[in-house]
Amino acid sequence: MIGDIGQVKAGLNKKKISIILLLYVLLWYLNYCTPLIFDDYVYSFTFSDHSMLFSLPETANRVDSITDIFVSQWNHYFSWGGRTVAHTLVQLFLWQGKFLFNIANAVCFIILLLEISWIINRGEMDFRFSEQDILYVFGLLWFFSIGLGDVFVWLTLSCNYLWTMVILLGFLLIYINHFYYGTVIIKSKALIIGFGLLAGWTNENTICFVIPVLTLYLFKLHKSRGLSQEEKCLLYGLAGLCTGYLILMLAPGNYVRFIRETNAGVLLSGAAMLQRNLVAIVKILALRCILYVYVFKNVLVLNRCRLEETDKKSLSLVLVFTFLSFCSLIIMMFSPEFRFRSSFPGLIFLIIAVGLVRNVVCASKQSLLNNNRNSFYGMLQKLTTAYICLTLIGSIYVYSLQHQQTQAVLAEIEKEKNSPTGNTLIVKERPYRLNDYRLFNAITGFHLVFPYSLVADAEHWINKDVALYYGIKSIRTEDNEDVWR
Secondary structure (H helix, E strand, O other): OOOOHHHHHOOOOHHHHHHHHHHHHHHHHHHHOOOOOOHHHHHOEOOOOOOOOOOOOOOOOEOOOHHHHHHHHHHHHHHOOOOHHHHHHHHHHHHHOHHHHHHHHHHHHHHHHHHHHHHHOOOOOOOOOOHHHHHHHHHHHHHHOOOHHHHHOOHHHHHHHHHHHHHHHHHHHHHHHHHHHOOOOOOOHHHHHHHHHHHHOOOHHHHHHHHHHHHHHHHHHHHHHOOOOOOHHHHHHHHHHHHHHHHHHOOHHHHHHHHHHHHOOOOOOHHHHHHHHHHHHHHHHHHHHHHHHHHHHHHHHHOOOOOOHHHHHHHHHHHHHHHHHHHHHHHHHHOOOOOHHHHHHHHHHHHHHHHHHHHHHHHHOOOOOOOOOOOHHHHHHHHHHHHHHHHHHHHHHHHHHHHHHHHHHHHHHHHHHHOOOOOEEEEOOOOHHHOOHHHHHHHOOOOOOOOOOOOOOOOOHHHHHHHHHHOOOEEEEOHHHOOOO
16 A cells, blocks of 8 residues: 555665666667657647648648647547547657657656556555566566557557556556555545546547446445445546546547548448458457466466455456456457557556466465476466567667667758758668568567658658658658558
């Protein structure tokens, strides 16, 4: 539970600090090596009533104040989508600069690891979790994430997925802490409503299942013994969550965007959409099936054991987070636009379920799947560790190549700005060694964000937006740079 500074610092040691710092530096470096990509250029300007499938008007203004962000998000809400919380963060970082984002995003990643570690350690918000816990969480994230680069280093998408997940888990920690200890962390009604509003205004395919879970929890609590005056704050938090979700889902821009992209042929519908989404879901479940098997087999074993009350509560949470994981993925069957990164919240919920089971197993020493170093699972763990180490090294190498070429392109752009020729600037956007994107993506463990914004056509919308962003006439890549083919 949250206590004084001494309690919060409890368990901190040099080894734990070193691990956290190393993971921070790793994520900072990957962010540092990643340039602005696609949507980042669009959101750098005050958003107007237009589709992102077309180039920005030449009169578009760069975001240069809080007022610009407010106007931009107002227009965005009515013409493109309701993720105001995420895109406010996007435009704030684009206004302040990539340097600040690199630092803040790496911090946000560490907070995510800490939140997961706190949840799997019975909601204890201190540093008494083991070093193995945080390494275990990172390893699962690295191994099982599909398109991790999109979520953790691409500015726009990090704000849409990583930052919103951190907000949601922070909100859930209030209820998890109460579930274990009966304490209410936030006693201010206004504060918990505001927190709930932000958490509800984050992601479409997760909050719709979080709301009924929290509603059922509070209903059962009320039926069993009633809610104290302090515990009624939890009701206000739930009300804020519901309100935020309604604001998100009822945004007129959601409908406007759907019509625009459907008419432009970007979105699929009907049987074609269901078939594409089903294939994607099957692939994701195939990758994560070993985690589901681990959870369910151990739960079956543990349910036959004599457990302490806190361990029984942990097993209840295992089922809740497994439910959230599965449902937040299956609901994407009906999404007109399903990218692998949309499965990120479901992975976080599943990792939490695995971590909870693992800690109960370690406490009870009753697992049929642990403690045998010569078992299949022991060998699999060693192979997974080797894979993670190799792909970490590969990621550092590949991202460094990407950074070198980004600097070369920016130097060419700066030269054109200082001595304008009036001609189209032709650049080589990526090193020759990265031409085979699939190979180098595999080297990184499939965590290389697709970083190539430009195409060979200077009139393409993204090329025109990039030229407008840097203040040059026009820009394009060499013919063999066109990876859109």
